Amino acid sequence: MQDAMTRRELLRCASIGAAGAALWNWSRPLTTLAGERTERKPNFVIVFCDDLGYGDLSCYGHPTIRTPNLNRMAAEGQRWTDFYVGASVCTPSRAALLTGRLPIRSGMCSDRRRVLFPDSAKGLPETEITLAEALKPQGYTTAAIGKWHLGHLPQYLPTNNGFDSYFGIPYSNDMDRVGGEGRQAFFDPKVEYWNVPLMRDDKIVERPANQNTITKRYTEEAVRFIQKSKNKPFFLYLAHNLPHVPLFTSDEFRNTSPRGLYGDVVEEIDAGVGRILATLKAEGLAENTYVVFTSDNGPWLSYDQHGGSAGLLREGKGSTYEGGMREPCIMWWPGTIKPAVIQDIGATMDLYTTMLKLAGAEVPTDRVVDGLDLRPVLFGKGASPRDTMFYYRGTRLYAVRKGSYKAHFTTRTGYGPDRPVKHDPPQLYHLGHDPSEKYDIAKDHPDIIAAMMKEVERHRRTLKPAPDQLAERLPAS
Numbered sequence: 086m087q088d089a090m091t092r093r094e095l096l097r098c099a100s101i102g103a104a105g106a107a108l109w110n111w112s113r114p115l116t117t118l119a120g121e122r123t124e125r126k127p128n129f130v131i132v133f134c135d136d137l138g139y140g141d142l143s144c145y146g147h148p149t150i151r152t153p154n155l156n157r158m159a160a161e162g163q164r165w166t167d168f169y170v171g172a173s174v175c176t177p178s179r180a181a182l183l184t185g186r187l188p189i190r191s192g193m194c195s196d197r198r199r200v201l202f203p204d205s206a207k208g209l210p211e212t213e214i215t216l217a218e219a220l221k222p223q224g225y226t227t228a229a230i231g232k233w234h235l236g237h238l239p240q241y242l243p244t245n246n247g248f249d250s251y252f253g254i255p256y257s258n259d260m261d262r263v264g265g266e267g268r269q270a271f272f273d274p275k276v277e278y279w280n281v282p283l284m285r286d287d288k289i290v291e292r293p294a295n296q297n298t299i300t301k302r303y304t305e306e307a308v309r310f311i312q313k314s315k316n317k318p319f320f321l322y323l324a325h326n327l328p329h330v331p332l333f334t335s336d337e338f339r340n341t342s343p344r345g346l347y348g349d350v351v352e353e354i355d356a357g358v359g360r361i362l363a364t365l366k367a368e369g370l371a372e373n374t375y376v377v378f379t380s381d382n383g384p385w386l387s388y389d390q391h392g393g394s395a396g397l398l399r400e401g402k403g404s405t406y407e408g409g410m411r412e413p414c415i416m417w418w419p420g421t422i423k424p425a426v427i428q429d430i431g432a433t434m435d436l437y438t439t440m441l442k443l444a445g446a447e448v449p450t451d452r453v454v455d456g457l458d459l460r461p462v463l464f465g466k467g468a469s470p471r472d473t474m475f476y477y478r479g480t481r482l483y484a485v486r487k488g489s490y491k492a493h494f495t496t497r498t499g500y501g502p503d504r505p506v507k508h509d510p511p512q513l514y515h516l517g518h519d520p521s522e523k524y525d526i527a528k529d530h531p532d533i534i535a536a537m538m539k540e541v542e543r544h545r546r547t548l549k550p551a552p553d554q555l556a557e558r559l560p561a562s
């Protein structure tokens with residue numbers, strides 16, 4: 086029986102393509118759907134938005150933002166309903182994606198400053214092993230395009246963190262503010278109000294960056310990188326600066342979306358994804374490229390109509406309610422990924438482990454890596470290994486999810502003036518029955534809370550203190 090099962094599994098595996106077969110035996114040459122044998126390792130593309138909410142794509146239910154390219158990508162691939170980031174704000178979330186580790190382990194989170202700023206003295210510690218650094222020994226060409234936000238000083242830039250090249254704004258597009266009146270500047274944004282640099286590798290090539298054309302130029306840069314790198318395995322990390330406020334869009338998209346400026350911006354990103362997928366197809370790379378589209382954190386709700394939507398999820402950016410940390414996530418790999426809507430739990434940290442496994446690279450064993458291997462889900466062979474998610478605000482654990490249940494130890498709005506509220510016993514929500522976290526069921530389930538507290542104790546035992554990388558400022562000049 087065991088043998089029969091195994092044969093059947095192997096046949097099914099072969100029918101879903103190269104990486105499926107490779108899951109069983111890495112030393113075996115890869116086989117494409119057409120039966121061609123190839124030694125090529127898969128290419129990886131991550132498109133990472135800034136502050137795009139769970140409800141901001143039409144394939145996630147938005148009624149007036151049109152995202153035909155992402156809708157098609159979702160129909161041809163996997164649309165994940167329960168996909169998380171490692172933190173609810175930019176810097177720690179990006180550290181989690183690129184290191185496969187909760188930011189509490191690398192010091193890339195802080196209770197004094199939530200993200201890095203242009204006067205920050207530090208960045209991602211050199212001891213961290215980024216996804217790009219781990220892929221390099223496997224022969225990968227690597228490019229970072231877009232927002233970095235893991236340190237803007239030379240030693241922290243992408244080109245010192247495993248990326249062969251970098252083109253982008255090294256932090257958020259609302260930093261280096263030099264003009265405009267208060268909040269009104271965000272509601273009628275002008276490029277000259279934000280003196281952000283645009284860098285190529287470690288040199289500033291434009292300042293202020295013309296943000297009107299930034300999304301378009303990032304896309305063009307991504308297309309050129311793919312065309313140029315087609316003969317070697319590559320990893321492209323395209324981290325758009327938008328739709329983080331202030332919102333900017335090129336002439337072609339301005340005043341075109343029924344959702345207004347925010348819609349224009351998201352629809353331009355969608356069109357860019359369409360161009361990238363079309364380029365992969367035109368270059369004959371689509372069937373050997375794993376593409377993931379997601380966002381760094383939830384919508385910035387305090388910016389009114391210039392912020393996005395978390396759909397039916399509660400709260401947004403900065404918060405440990407679902408709206409802060411659950412993101413749209415679409416995975417695409419024609420001929421290999423089994424098209425489906427996935428309701429299992431996944432996280433950006435898992436992309437680290439999954440991509441390293443797909444590349445035949447080592448996942449570091451000298452440290453705790455929080456990422457888990459999602460290959461069984463990609464290949465339609467099994468469930469996600471992830472059933473737990475930890476929600477940190479700065480260095481403090483605010484909530485934990487286990488299966489369908491989520492316990493909040495502390496709650497606070499993302500950016501409101503309210504103080505943190507501690508809950509003992511914790512608030513308990515069933516995210517299946519109550520995805521909007523409205524109905525606290527703690528009093529009915531002391532046993533579930535007890536089991537979750539044990540999970541938290543286990544987690545705490547894996548933590549080692551890491552120096553705060555975000556708090557220190559450069560001396561005033």
Ligand code: MG
Pocket residue numbers: 135136174175329381382
């Ligand atoms: Mg963000």
